[in-house]
Amino acid sequence: MMKQLSQRLLGPATLVLLGLTFWLGLWVTPPDRVQGDLVRLLYVHPAIAWVALYVSFGTATIASALYLWRRTRSYVMDRIAYCAMEVSVVFIVLTLITGSIWGRPTWGVWWAWDARLTSTAILGVLALGYLALRRANEDPALRARRSAVFAILSAINVPIIHFSVQWWKTLHQGATVFTSSRTVLVHGSMAWTLLFSFVGFTLLFFWLLRARYRLEVKREASSSAQLDEALASRRSEGTF
Amino acid sequence: MIRTALLVAAKDLRIELRSRVLLWQVVPFGVMALLLSGLALGPAHAGSSSAGPGLFYLVTLFVALLMINRSQAIESTPGTRASVATLGLDPAGVFLGKSLALCVELWATGLVLLAGAILVLHTALHGALVALPSIGVTLAAMAAAGTLYGALTAGGDGAATLLPVLTLPAFAPLLIAGERSFSAALHGGALWEWWVILAVALVVYLAIGVLLYGVLEES
Amino acid sequence: MTGDIDVVRLRDAVVLSNGFPLLSGVDLAIPSGSLSVVTGANGAGKTSLLRLLAGLVPLTSGVATVAGIDLAEGDLRQLRRRVGWLGHEGSFYDDLSVRENLVFAARALDRPTGEIGSVVERVGLTHRIDTTTRQLSAGQRRRLGLAWLLLRRPELWLLDEPYASLDDDGRTFFDGLLGDVVAGGATVVVSAHDPLRSAALSPRTILLAGGRVVNDSQ
Numbered sequence: 001m002m003k004q005l006s007q008r009l010l011g012p013a014t015l016v017l018l019g020l021t022f023w024l025g026l027w028v029t030p031p032d033r034v035q036g037d038l039v040r041l042l043y044v045h046p047a048i049a050w051v052a053l054y055v056s057f058g059t060a061t062i063a064s065a066l067y068l069w070r071r072t073r074s075y076v077m078d079r080i081a082y083c084a085m086e087v088s089v090v091f092i093v094l095t096l097i098t099g100s101i102w103g104r105p106t107w108g109v110w111w112a113w114d115a116r117l118t119s120t121a122i123l124g125v126l127a128l129g130y131l132a133l134r135r136a137n138e139d140p141a142l143r144a145r146r147s148a149v150f151a152i153l154s155a156i157n158v159p160i161i162h163f164s165v166q167w168w169k170t171l172h173q174g175a176t177v178f179t180s181s182r183t184v185l186v187h188g189s190m191a192w193t194l195l196f197s198f199v200g201f202t203l204l205f206f207w208l209l210r211a212r213y214r215l216e217v218k219r220e221a222s223s224s225a226q227l228d229e230a231l232a233s234r235r236s237e238g239t240f
Numbered sequence: 241m242i243r244t245a246l247l248v249a250a251k252d253l254r255i256e257l258r259s260r261v262l263l264w265q266v267v268p269f270g271v272m273a274l275l276l277s278g279l280a281l282g283p284a285h286a287g288s289s290s291a292g293p294g295l296f297y298l299v300t301l302f303v304a305l306l307m308i309n310r311s312q313a314i315e316s317t318p319g320t321r322a323s324v325a326t327l328g329l330d331p332a333g334v335f336l337g338k339s340l341a342l343c344v345e346l347w348a349t350g351l352v353l354l355a356g357a358i359l360v361l362h363t364a365l366h367g368a369l370v371a372l373p374s375i376g377v378t379l380a381a382m383a384a385a386g387t388l389y390g391a392l393t394a395g396g397d398g399a400a401t402l403l404p405v406l407t408l409p410a411f412a413p414l415l416i417a418g419e420r421s422f423s424a425a426l427h428g429g430a431l432w433e434w435w436v437i438l439a440v441a442l443v444v445y446l447a448i449g450v451l452l453y454g455v456l457e458e459s
Numbered sequence: 460m461t462g463d464i465d466v467v468r469l470r471d472a473v474v475l476s477n478g479f480p481l482l483s484g485v486d487l488a489i490p491s492g493s494l495s496v497v498t499g500a501n502g503a504g505k506t507s508l509l510r511l512l513a514g515l516v517p518l519t520s521g522v523a524t525v526a527g528i529d530l531a532e533g534d535l536r537q538l539r540r541r542v543g544w545l546g547h548e549g550s551f552y553d554d555l556s557v558r559e560n561l562v563f564a565a566r567a568l569d570r571p572t573g574e575i576g577s578v579v580e581r582v583g584l585t586h587r588i589d590t591t592t593r594q595l596s597a598g599q600r601r602r603l604g605l606a607w608l609l610l611r612r613p614e615l616w617l618l619d620e621p622y623a624s625l626d627d628d629g630r631t632f633f634d635g636l637l638g639d640v641v642a643g644g645a646t647v648v649v650s651a652h653d654p655l656r657s658a659a660l661s662p663r664t665i666l667l668a669g670g671r672v673v674n675d676s677q
Contacts, residue, residue: 125405132402133393160413234480251563320552322510322544323546326515
């Protein structure tokens with residue numbers, strides 16, 4: 001009962017929170033003294049990045065680990081991992097786009113060799129690699145096992161990549177552009193907007209995940225109907 | 241596990257010695273790639289660039305991809321896979337054995353490429369010798385990672401093209417750590433951070449391979 | 460082991476590959492110590508059935524036990540160690556010699572390597588023992604496959620079209636060998652598309668079509 005209600009409210013709650021975020025972010029909150037209107041990206045970019053790097057990739061990794069563990073092994077986990085990874089690709093791309101839009105006026109270039117930017121881009125390749133790996137294996141059990149191992153390997157790789165790029169950068173040049181120009185003092189209406197944006201985008205992720213999951217279940221059901229047909233036609237080869 | 245590892249490594253190396261794929265195909269490819277890197281730098285920089293370590297690792301990385309493919313191809317003719325599967329070998333041992341063989345092959349190829357870098361890119365001999373331990377560890381980590389990713393893609397559709405997509409992101413930190421420690425050996429500078437990255441990567445890949453290699457094998 | 464224990468027991472076994480049912484519901488029981496021939500047209504599912512029994516392809520649905528191991532739940536690695544598989548492809552490391560391939564197998568299975576000489580002699584490959592497998596003819600490869608199995612002495616022998624590419628001499632030798640194996644208590648399942656050959660070989664012929672058993676002479 002509670003579960004059904006919360007599932008039904010997921011969509012509307014997401015829309016309301018994101019609507020509030022956009023309204024507060026675009027009209028109510030003040031521009032920043034240094035960054036001007038650019039500061040409004042604060043209500044979009046960090047929340048999207050949070051969903052991309054932690055919520056969705058984290059969901060996919062945890063579901064993968066649960067699949068590999070014998071006691072919790074089930075195709076539910078495999079499906080969650082797959083769907084979360086697909087949604088995560090969308091959020092990673094959005095993170096890179098919003099980051100670039102913010103970076104252009106701040107740094108003067110669309111791309112900077114910043115640790116976060118570089119490791120996010122590599123994470124995007126990993127997520128795409130995960131989807132490619134799934135397409136390359138037809139046997140569902142093998143596909144589930146291999147993609148689960150790959151997801152876990154990727155999750156372990158991300159911090160290694162992040163630290164290596166960070167050290168690569170800082171050991172060479174000193175402080176990065178990030179620490180100085182992007183620091184913004186957050187207060188009042190800005191804090192609320194930021195909070196709404198984090199919760200709103202997180203809910204959006206779960207909403208998309210749920211929709212994608214349902215679609216996947218339907219797709220599997222339709223392919224199992226095709227399977228019955230294939231079995232019947234295969235058996236009829238035997239009757240002369 | 242160790243017995244299986246040594247058995248598999250000896251078998252892989254024996255096959256390599258006999259087929260000479262490494263000698264006649266992989267090494268010439270690496271040497272050519274090194275020459276092309278020099279040409280890409282332009283006449284002004286080809287012999288005097290500080291890009292030597294980076295190019296050395298970039299070439300090694302592509303050569304490693306070929307070698308990982310080769311290491312999996314040995315196992316993946318349909319009949320061989322079936323017969324070897326009926327031997328019921330311990331997967332952790334197979335992983336360690338294949339990694340060990342790949343590592344030895346990478347070391348051998350790495351030495352040739354290093355000599356090439358000294359010769360054509362004018363990398364300082366003394367610095368290259370100082371960098372040897374870090375190169376050894378970087379290539380060992382590449383071998384462990386490569387064996388793992390090779391098994392991930394083995395037998396799937398388009399295995400040869402899928403392998404680079406999955407492997408290169410994982411090689412990025414190894415490339416950085418290897419290149420930086422090589423540069424530090426040439427020009428001085430911080431070192432311990434790179435050893436941390438290399439050691440963590442090596443331990444992670446070995447641990448995951450020992451634990452999960454069996455999960456990756458077909459059927 | 461006597462004939463009253465079933466080594467193979469399948470109920471409605473289905474095997475899918477890329478959505479295509481290789482096996483579409485096989486019911487089969489094979490008693491231990493017997494010799495059975497699986498026959499049928501091309502694409503009837505003979506090879507798939509043997510591969511399923513060897514633990515080389517996963518069971519999609521149904522119930523299957525081989526040598527007491529449940530194919531859906533059990534340890535397939537354990538199973539593979541106990542069955543012997545001889546496929547139609549050349550099934551060895553091409554760049555290793557006959558001897559090296561057999562030494563590798565013996566070491567992997569913790570068997571003494573001393574037997575290799577006698578096993579190779581038995582299959583008639585002594586003069587080729589140091590030749591790389593790549594240089595062997597199809598029939599000689601088949602003989603190497605047999606040597607590999609003789610070295611392993613599995614309890615269940617699964618031979619996929621073993622007569623293909625064997626000369627007359629080889630076939631006679633092979634028939635004698637299978638007799639010895641069954642007399643020694645092992646179970647043998649052979650696939651053959653030649654009905655005459657299969658009738659001569661064993662009283663039990665299992666006819667497959669469309670991925671299931673359509674006639675069982677027993």
